[in-house]
Amino acid sequence: MASTAETEAERTPALVVNGVSHSFGDRKVLDRVSLTVDQGAFVVLLGLNGAGKSTLFSLITRLYDNVTGEITIRGFDVRRRPSQALQRLGVVFQSRTLDIDLTLMQNLKYHAALHGFAGRTATERARQALALVGLSDRASEKVRALSGGQLRRVEIARSMMHHPDLLLLDEATVGLDLGSRETVMKIVRDLVARERLGVLWATHLMDEVLPTDQVVILHKGVVLYNGPVPQLLKLTGTSSVREAFRSVTGTKSTIEEAA
Ligand SMILES: Nc1ncnc2c1ncn2[C@@H]1O[C@H](COP(=O)(O)OP(=O)(O)OP(=O)(O)O)[C@@H](O)[C@H]1O
Numbered sequence: 001m002a003s004t005a006e007t008e009a010e011r012t013p014a015l016v017v018n019g020v021s022h023s024f025g026d027r028k029v030l031d032r033v034s035l036t037v038d039q040g041a042f043v044v045l046l047g048l049n050g051a052g053k054s055t056l057f058s059l060i061t062r063l064y065d066n067v068t069g070e071i072t073i074r075g076f077d078v079r080r081r082p083s084q085a086l087q088r089l090g091v092v093f094q095s096r097t098l099d100i101d102l103t104l105m106q107n108l109k110y111h112a113a114l115h116g117f118a119g120r121t122a123t124e125r126a127r128q129a130l131a132l133v134g135l136s137d138r139a140s141e142k143v144r145a146l147s148g149g150q151l152r153r154v155e156i157a158r159s160m161m162h163h164p165d166l167l168l169l170d171e172a173t174v175g176l177d178l179g180s181r182e183t184v185m186k187i188v189r190d191l192v193a194r195e196r197l198g199v200l201w202a203t204h205l206m207d208e209v210l211p212t213d214q215v216v217i218l219h220k221g222v223v224l225y226n227g228p229v230p231q232l233l234k235l236t237g238t239s240s241v242r243e244a245f246r247s248v249t250g251t252k253s254t255i256e257e258a259a
Pocket residue numbers: 024029047048049050051052053054055056171
């Protein structure tokens with residue numbers, strides 16, 4: 001019996017969004033959005049600027065209250081069990097949020113304190129987190145000495161300190177050069193493979209989607225496709241995610257051109 005229970009717990013998705021809508025005044029910006037992120041899955045939330053990606057993240061993180069549908073993190077409803085749900089969640093926001101006048105270690109320890117870790121535990125967690133993103137040797141440097149890509153890596157380290165099951169990243173590579181973008185994406189994909197982390201990666205950049213990813217196309221607040229990449233290409237009779245996106249959304253320009 002115990003092993004069955006364990007198996008069920010292991011299978012509980014990192015994130016379930018079910019029938020979630022959201023309006024600002026009269027304007028509906030999300031319309032019955034549903035998606036699932038399994039443990040160990042890298043899910044790309046692909047949409048043009050204004051599609052509703054950040055609004056969805058604000059609902060998952062409880063910055064806004066979802067009044068329709070439901071959102072669960074590892075089975076915990078974010079409205080009814082907020083502390084259990086949110087302690088399993090890590091977030092890398094679109095805007096930068098590190099204190100550039102503090103060292104990497106100081107930034108991480110400050111965050112650890114917010115999660116109730118102090119002293120040696122905080123130092124140890126910070127060290128482990130920096131090792132995950134390959135920045136162990138920079139721990140005592142000030143954040144202002146880092147490149148844009150390294151800053152993002154520290155933010156990823158910070159989001160991993162409390163060992164979450166679900167990581168949300170909102171346009172994490174915007175403003176980075178190609179090499180840094182690839183490094184950041186590799187780090188996150190490695191975490192998915194190694195730690196069985198569930199990741200929801202919001203982007204408007206087509207080339208960030210790999211054939212092995214699950215992709216959710218969000219357009220004007222509506223999910224137009226949700227599934228594996230090969231199936232998307234087959235369904236649309238196209239040979240690239242860019243073409244498939246155009247076909248599904250009826251837009252002429254690619255996301256990159258529109259941005
Ligand atoms: N606080 C707000 N009040 C009113 N409208 C808003 C608010 N926040 C977002 N919107 C509108 O909701 C829609 C969805 O915006 P959202 O920021 O979620 O999109 P997005 O896909 O994250 O795009 P971006 O990457 O440009 O932020 C947009 O039309 C936006 O103008």
